[in-house]
Amino acid sequence: MDFDPLWLLVLPLVFGMGWLASRLDLRQAKRDPRDASKPYFQGLNFLLNEQQDKAIDAFIEAVQHDPDTAELHFALGNLFRRRGETERAVRVHQHLLQRGDLPALERARAQHALAQDFFKAGLFDRAEAAYRALRGTVFEPEADLALLSLYERSRDWAQAGPVAQALEERGMGSFAARRAHYLCEQALQARSEGQTPQALALLQQARQIAPGHPRAQMLMGQWALAQGDSQAALGHFEALLSTCPASFNLAAADYARAAQQAQGSAPIERAGKLLEARYSQDHALALVLALNQLQPDRQAERLSQHLKLQPGSLNAAKGLFSALDLAGAASAAQIQPTLERAAxxxxxxxxxxxxxxxxxxxxxxxxxxxxxxxxxxxxxxx
Missing domain, CATH: 2.20.28 (Rubrerythrin, domain 2)
Structure with a gap:
């Protein structure tokens, strides 16, 4: 075959075109990352300047340039959630979850973000399912805390108890007081439905979980008083005074009523001494009013003494009391209702x-x- 001299001209030309094309591709490859990252940095700048609308537009443009970048999707979804656009945030995070190449950690992160979207939108059923899907991941403690908040908002105390116990066993702090509250709430519901034995059992369980917590003890005393068992009520209230004296003020009136309902003068005398001893440590008006229930003949004297000890408290009641006293009010029984209305x-x-x-x-x-x-x-x- 004869050699064609034309190839001497064609071969250098082909080689030159190939070299030029490779240089153009290299320059394009170097330029693309800069061009793609420009909207991302613009979005960050807008975000730092609290211009969320412009930041969202910039991040959307960045996602269009590089749809496989998970971080851009997370940033965009979080911005949507903060602005209250939960539907758009849900779509972004669901799109992430549908990607088959997403690593396990990033998938769990997207699941956690999706659960937050549902919670923010008030879709508690879907939020619960999304948080439960995080069991066994690094986000499980955060998911359980969110579930606890969700159950409290929906007043699902039966579900809240086991979650709080799991958090406590995981070393997330003490949840004994909360668990006691959950049991007390369940006890109140059971009692309203006529299930008194079950309600009392729940209160006993609450006392075992949090022995120093006042609510269960107080409820047991109030229920015993409502059922006419004044002796049992006195026992519960005195136990409350021993274990949690600060909270006893909340039950002082019930304690005085239980002493009045008990047979004989001994319970009234004992209750009066205990109330007086407590008042010497804590000058609370609730204790004064409880003492006035037991000793109505000393109401004016006791209120006057209390107002001297607490000059900055109940100024209106103090002025009213002084005016009525100077005017020569007929009896303390007339003063007490007026004081209560003023206070x-x-x-x-x-x-x-x-x-x-x-x-x-x-x-x-x-x-x-x-x-x-x-x-x-x-x-x-x-």
Missing amino acids: KPLMRHRCAACGFEAAHYFWQCPGCLSWDSFPPHPVEEL
Whole structure:
């Protein structure tokens, strides 16, 4: 075969075109990462400047340039959730979970983010299922804490108890007081349904879990009083005074009523001495009112003494008492109802966690859902 001299011209040309194409590809490869990362850094800048709308747009553009980057999806989903766009956050995290190449840790992270989306949206059933799917992963402790909060919000105390126990066994802190509250809530529900023996058994279990917690002991005393068993009620209230004297103020009126219902004068005398001893340690108005139940003839004297000991408390009631006393009121029985009406708006309880105020004492704050955050004393006595 004859050699064609034309190849001497074609071969260098082909070689040159190949070299030029390789250089263009290399330059494009170097330029693409910079171009792809530019929207990402723009999104970070917008996020730092609290411009969430622009940050979302930038992250969406970055995801379009590099759809396989999991971190961009997490950033975008978290932004959607923070803005309340939970449906879009759910779609982002579900898209991550559908990827077959996602590592196990990133899959668990996406599952955890999805559960948070459902919780934020108020879809508690789906959130519960999503959190339960995290069992056996590194997110299990966080998932159990979220499940505990979910069960408390939905007042599912039977489910909350085992979760709190598992967290305690895992070394996440003491949940004994919470578990006692859950059992007390179940006991109240059982009693409302006429299942008194079961309710009492639940209270006994609560006392075993948290012996120093006052709620179960107080409930047992109040229930015994309601059933007419004044002796049993006195025993429960005195046990409360021994184990948790600060919380005894909440049951002082019930204790005085139980002493009044008991036969003979001995229970009244004993209750009076115990209340006087407690008042010498804690100048609480609840103790004064309980003593006034037992000794109504000394109401004016005792209230006057209390107002001298607590000059900054119940100023309106103090001024009213002084005016009526100077005017020569007929009897302390006429003064007491007026004092109670004057003191009522002042005797409020305040949550130590969020500042929520209420006229009644709550074991769980209606505002922030914290347990035992209400001090047993009203605001004016703190």
